[in-house]
Amino acid sequence: MPLYEYEHVNDSCALGKIFEIQHPMSEKALTKCPGCNNPIRKIISRINISTPKTNSELKDLGFTKLVKRDDGVHENVTARNGDSRYVRRDKPETLPNLKKTIRD
Numbered sequence: 001m002p003l004y005e006y007e008h009v010n011d012s013c014a015l016g017k018i019f020e021i022q023h024p025m026s027e028k029a030l031t032k033c034p035g036c037n038n039p040i041r042k043i044i045s046r047i048n049i050s051t052p053k054t055n056s057e058l059k060d061l062g063f064t065k066l067v068k069r070d071d072g073v074h075e076n077v078t079a080r081n082g083d084s085r086y087v088r089r090d091k092p093e094t095l096p097n098l099k100k101t102i103r104d
């Protein structure tokens with residue numbers, strides 16, 4: 001069952017201003033707090049807000065994304081200059097050079 005975030009529209013109760021409720025997806029969003037019966041509204045989950053990024057966007061943001069290609073072999077789809085395209089578990093030199101990526 002998915003977990004939903006709700007917030008009190010006005011006064012909050014012991015549940016807090018924002019709280020989470022787990023209920024089936026088929027169930028309509030709650031409009032009243034199960035704790036105090038005051039009006040509440042559903043918050044779009046922060047997790048769902050993050051849209052999937054393309055590999056080049058991730059790269060620009062400084063992320064490294066590895067995609068599993070084989071046992072012990074991951075493709076570095078965000079490889080930067082000088083990085084090995086394939087990361088092999090048994091070859092540490094194929095890991096991305098983080099020192100180069102991380103800057104102040």
Ligand SMILES: [Zn+2]
Pocket residue numbers: 008012013014015033034035036037038
């Ligand atoms: Zn409440």
